[in-house]
Each structure stands twice: as C-alpha cells, then as structure tokens.
Amino acid sequence: MPMPSTVQLGTGQLAINQSFSIAVTGFQDPRLKRGVQRFMSDLSRQAGMLLTQSPAQSSSPTLLIHADHASEEVQRSDEDESYELAVSESNAKLSAANPLGIFHGLQTFLQLIAPIGDGFAVPVVTIKDQPRFVWRGLLIDVGRHFIPVDVLKRNMDGMAAVKMNVLHLHLSDNEGFRVQSKRFPKLHEMGSDGLYYTQQEIREFVAYARDRGIRVVPEFDIPGHSRSWFVGYPELSSSPGPYKIEPDGPNSVMDPTREETYKFLDKFIGEIAQLFPDAYFHIGGDEVDGQPWDANPQIQVFIHSHGMKGNQDLQAYFNQPLLKILTKHHKIMMGWDEILHPDLPKTIVVQSWRGQESLATAARLGYSGLLSFGYYIDLMWPAWRHYAVDPMADDAAAALRADEKRRILGGEACMWTEWVTSENIDSRVWPRTAAIAERLWSPQEVQDLGSMYARLGEVSWRLEWLGLTHRSGEFQMLHRMAGTDDISALRTLADVVEPVKDYTRISNVKGPWDFRAPLNRLVDAVGPESDPARRFGDLVERYIQSGYKDRAAAREIRTLLTAWRDNDAKLHSVLEHSFLLRDVIPSSSEAWRAQQLARIESAREAKADLLLMVATPVERLIEASASQTHN
Numbered sequence: 001m002p003m004p005s006t007v008q009l010g011t012g013q014l015a016i017n018q019s020f021s022i023a024v025t026g027f028q029d030p031r032l033k034r035g036v037q038r039f040m041s042d043l044s045r046q047a048g049m050l051l052t053q054s055p056a057q058s059s060s061p062t063l064l065i066h067a068d069h070a071s072e073e074v075q076r077s078d079e080d081e082s083y084e085l086a087v088s089e090s091n092a093k094l095s096a097a098n099p100l101g102i103f104h105g106l107q108t109f110l111q112l113i114a115p116i117g118d119g120f121a122v123p124v125v126t127i128k129d130q131p132r133f134v135w136r137g138l139l140i141d142v143g144r145h146f147i148p149v150d151v152l153k154r155n156m157d158g159m160a161a162v163k164m165n166v167l168h169l170h171l172s173d174n175e176g177f178r179v180q181s182k183r184f185p186k187l188h189e190m191g192s193d194g195l196y197y198t199q200q201e202i203r204e205f206v207a208y209a210r211d212r213g214i215r216v217v218p219e220f221d222i223p224g225h226s227r228s229w230f231v232g233y234p235e236l237s238s239s240p241g242p243y244k245i246e247p248d249g250p251n252s253v254m255d256p257t258r259e260e261t262y263k264f265l266d267k268f269i270g271e272i273a274q275l276f277p278d279a280y281f282h283i284g285g286d287e288v289d290g291q292p293w294d295a296n297p298q299i300q301v302f303i304h305s306h307g308m309k310g311n312q313d314l315q316a317y318f319n320q321p322l323l324k325i326l327t328k329h330h331k332i333m334m335g336w337d338e339i340l341h342p343d344l345p346k347t348i349v350v351q352s353w354r355g356q357e358s359l360a361t362a363a364r365l366g367y368s369g370l371l372s373f374g375y376y377i378d379l380m381w382p383a384w385r386h387y388a389v390d391p392m393a394d395d396a397a398a399a400l401r402a403d404e405k406r407r408i409l410g411g412e413a414c415m416w417t418e419w420v421t422s423e424n425i426d427s428r429v430w431p432r433t434a435a436i437a438e439r440l441w442s443p444q445e446v447q448d449l450g451s452m453y454a455r456l457g458e459v460s461w462r463l464e465w466l467g468l469t470h471r472s473g474e475f476q477m478l479h480r481m482a483g484t485d486d487i488s489a490l491r492t493l494a495d496v497v498e499p500v501k502d503y504t505r506i507s508n509v510k511g512p513w514d515f516r517a518p519l520n521r522l523v524d525a526v527g528p529e530s531d532p533a534r535r536f537g538d539l540v541e542r543y544i545q546s547g548y549k550d551r552a553a554a555r556e557i558r559t560l561l562t563a564w565r566d567n568d569a570k571l572h573s574v575l576e577h578s579f580l581l582r583d584v585i586p587s588s589s590e591a592w593r594a595q596q597l598a599r600i601e602s603a604r605e606a607k608a609d610l611l612l613m614v615a616t617p618v619e620r621l622i623e624a625s626a627s628q629t630h631n
Contacts, residue, residue, distance in 0.1 A: 002438035010124035023061035082130035133410030137166030143173030146195035162437040174227035186232025221284025223254035238292040256318035286336035316341035356394030371411040431460035477525035489570035533613030583608040
C-alpha cells in the first residue's frame with residue numbers, strides 16, 4: 001500500500017535468510033547509501049536476523065540496485081519517482097532513474113516480505129510503478145499545539161513508508177509562532193508559549209526529510225490567523241492591541257496599507273527562505289476576518305482611494321507585493337482558495353479546501369493547484385470516506401482539457417491540531433492517511449474497499465513497528481485514565497466508540513476554546529475509526545443478507561453482544577472511580593441494555609463527545625428481526 005501501477009505475480013518465492021546481500025551499481029552518493037543502510041536495518045529487524053549492513057561486492061547479490069543518475073540538489077515536484085522491481089526465485093533487481101525511485105522500491109520490497117515456515121520470503125513478482133500525482137502531502141499544524149521534532153520525524157518515516165513526498169508545516173497561527181527568527185526574535189520569544197523550533201533544528205529536520213525523499217514546505221499564515229505575530233510586533237496589525245497568545249487575546253489581521261509591513265515581511269522571508277530550500281512557500285491567506293479592516297478608518301480611506309470594492313480586493317492587493325517578495329527570494333507562492341484572484345500571475349499554486357470544483361476553476365484559469373477538501377483528517381472521518389475523494393473525480397475536473405488536468409498536482413491530508421497533541425497525533429494521522437496516500441499514488445481505478453481495508457490493517461501494524469504510536473499510545477492513555485493495571489473493560493468500550501465528527505466537538509465547547517486545556521479524556525484516546533464496530537456491521541449485513549441462515553455469523557454476533565452486555569458490570573466501577581471517565585458513564589450503561597429502537601436512538605446520541613459505533617448495526621438487527629417476526 002499504495003497499490004503499484006502494474007503487478008505481475010509469478011510462481012515461487014525468493015527466500016530471505018542470513019546470506020541476503022545487496023549490490024549497488026550505477027549512480028551512488030551518500031544519500032543513497034544511507035537509504036540502503038536504513039533498508040537493511042529495517043529488513044534485519046523484520047526478519048529477526050542480523051544481515052550485512054554494507055552493500056556486497058558479490059557478482060550475484062540477492063538484491064541488485066541500480067539508479068541511472070542523481071536526484072536534483074533541491075528536490076523538485078516534477079522529478080521522476082518511478083521504479084521497477086523484478087523478483088525471481090534466485091534474486092531481485094530494483095532499478096530507477098534516481099534515488100527517489102529506489103527509496104520507493106525499497107519500501108515496496110519491505111511490504112512484500114512475509115513469514116514462511118522456516119523464515120521469510122518475497123513472492124516472485126514483477127512491478128512497474130509510478131505515482132499518479134506528483135504532490136502527495138501531509139500538512140501538520142504545529143501552531144495550535146506544538147509537535148516536537150522527534151514526533152514529526154516518526155510521522156515522516158510513516159510518510160516514506162506509504163510513498164508520500166511533501167510535509168507541509170503550518171508554522172504559525174493565532175496560538176503560536178513556532179520558528180526561531182534571529183532578525184525578529186520577539187516573534188518566537190513572545191509569540192509562542194516557549195515552544196518553537198530553533199534554526200538548527202529546522203536545518204537538521206529538512207536534511208532528515210531529504211534523506212527520505214520528502215520535501216518540507218513551510219506555511220506562515222497571513223494576513224489572517226496571525227495574532228501570534230502581533231504580540232511582539234503590534235505595528236503589523238490593523239488594530240491597536242495589545243496582543244497576547246492566550247484565548248482571550250484580541251484577534252486582528254495584518255495591515256496591508258503600510259509600507260513598513262512589506263519591509264518587515266521582506267526581511268523575515270529572506271531569513272526563513274534560507275532554512276527551507278524547497279521552491280514553494282505557503283502564505284496561508286484563508287479565513288481573513290475583515291472586521292479589523294472595516295473598523296480602521298485609515299484602511300477604509302485607502303480602500304476607497306484605490307478604487308477597491310472591498311476586503312477581497314484589499315487582500316489581493318496585499319498578495320501582489322508579497323508575491324514580489326517571494327519571487328525576489330526565489331520562492332513560488334502557495335495559498336489557500338481565498339488567494340485566487342485574476343490580478344495574480346499564473347505562477348502561484350492554489351490549495352483547495354473548498355472542493356474539486358474550486359480546484360477545477362483554478363486550473364481552467366491557468367493556475368496549478370492541489371486538493372485538501374475531503375482529506376481533512378482532523379474531522380475524524382473513516383478511511384473509506386477519505387478514500388472515496390479523488391482530485392479528478394468531480395464533474396468539473398472531468399470536463400477539464402488535458403493541459404488543464406496537468407495543472408492539478410495532487411493533494412494533501414491536513415492534520416489541524418485544535419484537538420491534537422504530541423501524545424495522540426499519531427492516532428489521528430495513521431493509519432487513515434495511508435488510504436489517502438494510495439488515492440494520490442495508485443491508478444484511479446483502484447477502488448475496492450474490502451481490499452483497501454485488508455491492506456490498511458497490514459500497513460497499520462507495520463507503521464507501529466516503525467516507531468509510530470497510533471495503537472500503543474491509546475493503551476497508555478487508558479491506563480492513566482483508569483488508574484489501574486487492568487484496563488480490559490475500558491478497552492472493550494474504547495474499541496466500539498469514536499470521536500464525534502466534523503466540528504461538532506468545538507461547537508459543544510461552552511465558552512471560548514482554550515488551546516492550553518489538557519486533552520486527556522476518552523475522546524482524546526480512542527481512534528477516529530472503530531475497526532471492531534466496522535467488522536460487526538459487516539457481520540450483521542452478512543447475516544441479514546443470508547436470510548438469517550448464516551449460523552456462523554449468528555454465533556459471532558451473539559458472542560459479541562453478550563460480551564458487550566457483560567462488560568457493563570465490570571466497567572461500572574472503573575468509570576465511577578475515575579474523575580477523567582465520569583462523563584462516559586451514560587455511554588456504557590444505556591447502550592448495552594437497548595432492547596428496542598427508542599433505546600437505540602438514545603445510544604446513537606453523542607455522549608462525552610463519543611459516538612457508540614455498534615448502535616447502527618444493532619438497530620439493523622432489531623429492524624430485521626421485527627420484519628422477520630412479522631412475516
């Protein structure tokens with residue numbers, strides 16, 4: 001996962017044993033050497049045997065690797081990422097134009113390894129593979145909640161495992177400015193809660209990314225979402241302030257009418273551009289609240305004297321000198337849908353959170369773009385719902401000419417962190433993002449949900465094995481909440497509930513949302529998608545579709561319902577003795593005693609921002625049972 005472009009299975013297998021060796025021919029450099037060493041380390045751990053860490057000089061290696069030439073010094077979005085992998089019973093050959101393709105092919109090889117009776121083996125197979133889209137990204141918002149470098153690195157390892165190639169860092173927002181600036185130190189000193197990345201950390205992190213074939217694109221959101229800038233530099237704001245990053249601090253937007261604003265941005269971008277070598281620089285530009293502009297008499301005079309119709313024209317005006325600044329520092333401007341304006345040249349890139357139609361509109365107008373609508377993983381949607389979203393599937397996109405379609409670069413999963421910390425971010429990103437990675441890499445006709453979920457389950461434990469904590473982290477959080485070693489009853493409940501979807505949770509907050517509040521409740525620990533509930537739903541459908549004759553399904557259903565019913569008594573004392581679990585009590589007691597549709601409706605209602613995911617399949621059983629009895 002992702003599914004390769006073409007796969008031809010043969011017969012037989014290539015054994016992975018102590019004599020496994022590698023030889024590298026063609027282009028070689030330290031980056032490729034490090035990639036091969038990481039592969040050998042992963043293979044050694046996976047196979048449970050110490051394998052040779054350095055490439056062999058043997059004329060008959062187990063795996064022969066060949067790259068034609070070097071990658072670009074600064075990775076480009078249009079580089080060739082294709083590879084070919086041919087496995088026979090005696091050896092394997094991996095070839096690619098450059099190290100990027102080699103890295104992808106090595107990940108495929110690792111995914112092909114399976115245990116056999118006396119060791120491990122790879123099936124005989126020929127794979128020719130290349131990505132469908134050149135931009136396969138993951139956005140991580142570190143502005144709302146700071147995410148430490150080590151957590152970002154392990155998520156980057158997960159990205160590499162599923163062939164994603166862009167990490168988009170949302171580095172500033174109202175709640176925090178997260179990069180050290182030596183020219184304007186009050187940005188990070190006053191605009192954060194003391195948590196930010198030093199410039200040395202950024203350089204090392206970007207190098208870590210390049211070693212894995214991943215580009216790092218910075219985003220500093222302006223002119224809105226910029227309160228953290230104004231704490232140290234209030235003169236940038238359209239309102240007088242004073243400002244603070246606390247939730248009750250006033251909001252404002254940058255003042256586009258002052259020349260000093262652009263002088264500041266020129267110096268800042270000049271400094272930051274040296275830290276991020278990638279060609280792209282994201283300026284945000286979304287959700288600009290025009291109220292501070294409306295309330296500022298000088299800005300209103302400026303708008304009218306320049307013949308502008310309103311705030312949208314003022315934002316477009318702001319973007320024009322900003323574009324010149326970025327061009328001066330050899331950067332390509334990126335921004336969200338709102339920056340699209342006919343006054344901007346076709347060189348900018350539009351990131352669409354509004355949908356495929358917005359993306360297609362940009363492409364028709366001559367702008368390159370990528371899709372994030374449908375890939376907002378903070379909305380807690382199940383994997384199948386993200387998997388169903390395709391940048392080219394909308395009618396508007398389908399109607400584009402061939403040259404217009406080429407302007408759609410791909411897409412990005414977005415992890416906004418209002419309800420995410422370093423403790424639970426892995427479970428919010430993985431494994432669902434692997435399904436998005438497949439949508440952006442694999443041919444469009446790869447659509448089978450059953451196959452996707454089967455392979456997603458396999459990839460999930462591999463990601464955990466790489467160092468991600470999307471499974472193990474939940475258990476640690478449950479232990480802390482329960483305050484006891486035995487969390488079996490709490491796990492039984494946690495397995496069948498999910499967080500509420502979309503922005504329901506923030507709508508349920510009484511009073512202002514405080515980003516500093518600890519995220520330590522059950523809703524913060526459980527995964528976005530309940531696999532047991534999904535499998536139970538499939539089981540119920542199988543039983544109903546069999547005409548109630550599938551006895552094996554009936555036994556499994558009865559066993560699960562009995563276990564959930566009996567779990568209530570074990571769970572009650574755990575919930576009552578934990579302050580952190582008190583609000584979960586209604587989810588337990590009513591749900592398991594539901595004997596009629598009215599009770600099921602009660603069980604379906606969110607409690608403690610949790611949804612009981614087995615309620616709907618139980619409702620199907622009740623409805624089907626009533627119908628069967630009536631007949």
